[in-house]
Amino acid sequence: MPASIAADLTETAPPERPPLRTLSLYLLLGFSAGLPFYMFNAVLTLRLARHGIDIVIIGFFAWIALLPTFKFVWAPLLDRYSVPGFSRFWGRRRGWIMLSQLGIFFSMVAMAFTSSDQSLPLTALFAILLAFWTTTLEVAADGWRIELAPTQAQQGPIVAANLWGYRSAMVAAGSGAVLVAAWSDWAWAYLVIAIAAFFPFPILAAMGPEAKHAKGRTGALISGTLFSLAILALTGAATAMIGWALLCAVQGAGFSAQTNVTPIVLAIALLPFLALAIALPRIRRLPADAPSKMPGFVAPYVEIFWRYGYGVLPVLAFVSFYRMGDVLTLTLSHPLWNAAGYSLEQISMADGVVALTCSMAGVALGGLCAARLPMMLALIIGACASAIGNWVFVWLWYAEPSALVLYVAAGVDQFGHGLEGAVFVVYLSMLVSPRYPGTQYAFLSGFAFLLPRLIGGAAGAIQKQIGYDGFFILSGALSFAAIFFLPIVMRVRARTA
Template identity: 60%
Template sequence: MASLAESSVAPPDKVVPTGLRRQALYLLLGFSAGLPFYMFSTVLTLRLQAHEIGIVVIGFFAWVQLLPTFKFLWAPLLDRYLVPGFGRFWGKRRGWIMLAQLGIFTSMASMAFVSPGDSLPITALFAVLLAFWTTTLEVAADAWRIELAPTQAEQGPVAAANLWGYRTAMVAAGSGALLVADQPDWGWTGAYLAIAAAAFVPFPMLVAMRPDPEGHGNRAGSLAAGLVASVVILLAVTAVTAAIGWVLLGAASGMGISGQTNVTPYVLALCMVPFLIMAAALPKIRNLPPSAPARRSIAIGPYVEFFWRYGFMALALMAFVSIYRMGDVLALNLSKPMIRGLGYSLSEIGRADSYVALVASMTGVALGGWMAARWRQSWALTVGAIFAAIGNFGFVWLAHQPPVEATLYLATALDQFGNGMAGTIFVVYLSLLVDPRHPGAQYAFLSGFAFLLPRLLSGSGGAMVESFNAAGYNGFDIFFVISGVASLAAILFLPLISRARPRPRDDEAEA
């Protein structure tokens, strides 16, 4: 990675689209990030189920989605360095986006030719790589978005456009992959190859864009240099990921964790660790002077600065963001296996995830963007949480209805509308918590932490369902009731966090 350091103080991109051009750009970037997401989450769970992988192990695969939670570990690199070739010509943000798209394409194409029934660890490796490169694309795009639209009024339309693209792509990937997989001549291999090809479409469009005003070299030479550097980086990341996975699997085996293990108690204990660490460190952080190494550090400085500015209110903020999207995340991993178990075919699920999900999701995103730009944040967040909960309760209702396709459409519409609305409002809220001096790193930290607790619990979702079933209850019913109540629980934090005000920065205090 040392070769990335072509500029230790790489400036932000100077290409600043405005108005409709800016929204069109983020429609495209959202589409790029949304296509692969379902392929390592919802679609993957159905593929595992088709290969008769147990529900507990399917639940474990939700931990692949934990990777975006830890994006703060490498997000400072994206704020600091250029990608060789790509970055020098197209700018820092677009350079990282182009590298990430290559990683997405190669990871998804590799998953196409690996059968989970024959090699579950290799499937997990490529799923993790797909999640890593998808997350890297999001980090670069989010940082650029915050730079281009620093105010609440500007963030609403841009965030909505980004989520329109993101959710359109999720619908295209989810429904398209299932419809292709249900065809005997294509199957799961054809489904993953088709989505990989679609995910690669934005790459040549970015190549054709005008260079950064401060860029160097020519287009062809920069493209060639970027491709060579990308191959090296992709291979290095694959090797490191495989090594880490080998160590983790060995450790889990040594601890006796298997597909029959109830990991929920361990997960709940682990969820408390970040809050204990933050509470212990806050008193010292609050007293750090501007010259303190921790505040000036490239690696941890942006995160220390967040806690320095918000003090103990940061604990309330972190608790709120870790609960707000809880219901959506818990439902994501197990909703499709439950629906499949009710007797719906892959094609029926695919049709529900196409037009119905698209219209409902886009409506929710549009309304959420409008609310986020015009309403008080606390009111917008409250309404978003309520509709997200309704979407989760809809799965409980669906489970007790005859398997009629129209019924599936209604449950899907409720879920996607609530997710779209709550997601847009939440993106704007997180963006406004960020210090403009550290947009990429701090947004990565906040948005990643927001999904740490939900994704940890989601990984034990299969074990929860099995435990409820063993106790004589309907496991899926209780699971989705819990997920809906979790969304509503976030409302309890709003009277407190609505009073959160950041401490003036050092330069502001001096002024």
């Protein structure tokens, strides 16, 4: 990748077709974000299942994926502040990306040294830190992407490249970690992926500065690393203290694995969104320039509610259902494979060559649909593909176990959800304001995963009630239900200031 890439990207307006260097950049950034995602999600649930952890507890670990849902809470920090050292030479966006990569590396190393899962609170702590830094990287990369490519036609190829990197990294992490665990143990599995996750850091460090005449690469690298280590230590200590306090409160209130905490978690998670909905009538009456006069932590959210008015409510309902199948499949697909008697070697192959090939094909078709078709038609195709990607696991559950059955099911799943994901990213990118791209995209994409991940946390309890077949029939139907919102959603129009 050329050293002048950052300067080229920031100094010139993007053409109608993004240049190859921009696509290469987002292939790399997608890889950086996708590699750790499986390690606190699908791979972790498989690891816990192999250690004999109860399926209900495994379901609770799926709530770690709720953290990215609330990335809008700290997303304004990335628009407002810079990382000391790194940002001086490489710019604000890349500074945050480099800090996040260090956080990802150290969190995954910590998960390797606690891979016996003898202390589940400790396992949860490092998984939460890994989820936090992975999400922070995504926020910085998404904000930069929307700034570089403001139109739907430009977004399609960049999103496809980004998701190729993201999903290929997820597949590499899932397949590679499981294969290493089969050959050795889970500690080595996490160490190998941690080293791979660190690989993009020196590539970004070797790239050119944001400003054309910026100097002092070595000094910026040293000072940025030292400041980053301090930030990582403070973040880890704060997370541990908050987690310890919450754990004590939960235990003191008498909650256990048998307690249905889903309604409580749902109520807490919905509070900030309910507050915005209650304030909607007042927001609509504000003058057009009101958001620009508000504090940076509030303005992006007020602006998007002002712009779409009451139309924002069906939009939020739609995005809540659209990725349902993707999230719920990721929660219980690996425990299902384990329960069906498939070996780690077979699971590794399904998560490897099969998933990578089919996922990239789905992403390519999804990016093409988003760039060439009317958005409503592209979204319908994505919802149908996602539903089929869930329902295929019902067939797997009843079929005689064989490698072919596993590979076909994994391929259909990855193709459908890859297609759906590419279309959805473009759709969300078209909803944000160019004044607040990172923060508003974080808000919308976070809300999109709130309901699915809340249900995912209760997936173990649901599975005990209706079985694996009933669970995947339900999850596919919920994903398909997003189609019924489209006649309303497609009529929503934004006000202009």
